[in-house]
Amino acid sequence: MTDELLMMRIDDDNYDEFRDPLKALCAGFPGAYWRALEDKPADQRYPSEFVDALMESGFLGALIPEEFDGAGLSLRIAAIILETIHSTSCNAGAAIGQMYLSDILVRHGSDAQKQKYLGAIAAGEVRFLASAVTETETGDDLAPMTTSAAKTGDVYVVNGAKQWVNNALNSDLMLLLARTSTGTPENPTAGLTAFLVDMKTALKSGMSGQAIDSMNNDGASDLVLDGLELPLDAVIGEVGKGYEYYRELAQLECILYAACATGDSAFFSERAITYANERVVFGRPIAYNQGIQFPISKAYVEVQGAKLIASKAAAVYDSGKQPGPLASMAKHMACEAAWQMADACFTTHGGFAFAREYDIERKWRDARVMQMTPQGRTALLTDIAVNDLGMPQSI
Ligand SMILES: Cc1cc2nc3c(=O)[nH]c(=O)nc-3n(C[C@H](O)[C@H](O)[C@H](O)COP(=O)(O)OP(=O)(O)OC[C@H]3O[C@@H](n4cnc5c(N)ncnc54)[C@H](O)[C@@H]3O)c2cc1C
Missing domain, CATH: 2.40.110.10 (Butyryl-CoA Dehydrogenase, subunit A, domain 2)
Known part of the structure; x- marks a missing residue:
């Protein structure tokens, strides 16, 4: 008999109270909404309606402590929120700052800054x-x-x-x-x-x-x-002390962006598997072909590893310690895995991956940019080399 514990996927955690309302919210912003924005001039592409809805939902105040009228939730839950958004057609890029930039005020802001802004940021009344x-x-x-x-x-x-x-x-x-x-x-x-x-x-x-x-x-x-x-x-x-504060903030940033990347991976794998089961080529669904299965399986393995590291990094952060290079590892692994899954999804869809209406090419572009910003490969690998492996600082 299957050992359930052994086979348990780490995304089977029970966070439905967060996932379900977010999925419902995101369903109101399907691919067509994002594609229509992309057709507009650069200065009119901001997804205001989506950001308004997220602000009103209260989810973006997850990390602000209760004493400042935030939800005071764990980083693990904040990550679940972002992962869920990215597992849909949506992208949290226009709103993600609201979730973590205020951390610099919580840690280093003056009492006056905290009193003036944190409650209003948590309520979505002030946008940071x-x-x-x-x-x-x-x-x-x-x-x-x-x-x-x-x-x-x-x-x-x-x-x-x-x-x-x-x-x-x-x-x-x-x-x-x-x-x-x-x-x-x-x-x-x-x-x-x-x-x-x-x-x-x-x-x-x-x-x-x-x-x-x-x-x-x-x-x-x-x-x-x-x-x-x-x-x-x-x-x-x-x-x-700005650089020190920025490096500290970057750890939180890395864990949250890792969650966005694992969400993107979920989007790509779901789309790839559905399409592979439906698309018949040479007389059978392409899902039967190991040439289709294996890239998805390989990327899936990488995603699971990334999620474990990201969960560990979030747990360290939630315990009040700095995760250090663990946060860099989480972002690096999650972004590389998302890129791999994006590629597998692209391959699975053949020429149709290029058709805008499938949203694969749009999410593929989103996955690519996260490999570079914030905290790109160079910064992440340097952090790991120097601060975990003890190698000399070269840059
Ligand atoms: C969509 C988007 C959104 C962004 N949002 C923000 C934002 O909100 N705020 C903000 O401040 N910035 C933002 N950025 C900027 C982003 O953080 C930078 O582009 C990023 O830090 C890389 O800097 P650069 O482009 O100057 O690359 P460079 O530093 O010029 O590097 C160029 C290339 O060389 C590589 N490289 C550099 N040094 C080494 C080395 N020693 N070994 C190997 N490779 C190396 C880099 O990885 C990179 O691929 C954004 C960028 C994009 C594209």
């Missing part, structure tokens, strides 16, 4: 969806960051430019990393400071933004910061 780090010369490597914030009287004056900032033009708040002093040869990322930017005020004076016409509907924008004045209390935590 954007974080601005990347610049022309600053991607994987943050040391060359040049956007500067100079303390002048009772304000910081910010000058520079940020690129690829997701949801910047649709968010009330933005986390900004800017240089308040130069780094040192030993520590080139020293001198970066985290700021909380009120976007409505900033976009009226000192900041302008332009939506990027990209292959993914991530609402990414280029921002120009030209004499943007930020009040002194816009600093999050200590001046010059």
Whole structure:
């Protein structure tokens, strides 16, 4: 007889109270909704109705502690929420920031910042969806960051430019990393400071933004910061500690994006298996062919491994410790597995994978971008090499 415990799939956990309402919500935003958005100009592609529905659902306040009127749920459950969204036709990219960016305020924000914003973020009344780090010369490597914030009287004056900032033009708040002093040869990322930017005020004076016409509907924008004045209390935590806070936030980010990737894998495997069972070629469903089965099986194995590591990383985080390279492993494994499953799904669908109405090519693009951002392969593998394997820091 089958040993049920041995055969138990790790996604058989009983989280239906979260999965069922989310699946119902996402059913209201089928592939046709997302495809119609992609037909619009770049600055009109933001999935406002979907984000509104998620904000109203309360799911995005999962991680904000109860003392700040959030749901105070575990990271494991937050991951289930994102995995479920991505297992449907939907993509959480336009809303995911709301779930984790406020962690920097919970850990390092002033009492005034916490009181003013956390409850409102948890309730979905204030949108904290954007974080601005990347610049022309600053991607994987943050040391060359040049956007500067100079303390002048009772304000910081910010000058520079940020690129690829997701949801910047649709968010009330933005986390900004800017240089308040130069780094040192030993520590080139020293001198970066985290700021909380009120976007409505900033976009009226000192900041302008332009939506990027990209292959993914991530609402990414280029921002120009030209004499943007930020009040002194816009600093999050200590001046010059921005990079440390960002690395800390990245661990949470990695675990949540790993969940998005395993959700995408579920979408691809479900679509691939359904299609393989229905599509008859050479007189029988293609699902009988091992050439079709094995790529799906192989990707499935990788997905299961990724889910175990991601669950472990979330458990470490939920115990109050920093998961460190475990979070990088989770994101790396989950994103590689999703890409593998996307490819298997593509192969299974043959030429029809290219037809937009199947949504395979759209989700395939979504899976690809997650291998690179946030925290791409280089950053993840370096973290594992240096901080887990003890190899020298090369970048
Ligand atoms: C859709 C989208 C959304 C984004 N959203 C945001 C956002 O909200 N906020 C934000 O700040 N940024 C955002 N980004 C930017 C993203 O984080 C960066 O693109 C990413 O960090 C990579 O930086 P880069 O493009 O400058 O690549 P580079 O750093 O220039 O690297 C180029 C390539 O070389 C590889 N590479 C670099 N160094 C090494 C090495 N030592 N060994 C091997 N390979 C190496 C990299 O992996 C990469 O493939 C977004 C990007 C995209 C495409």
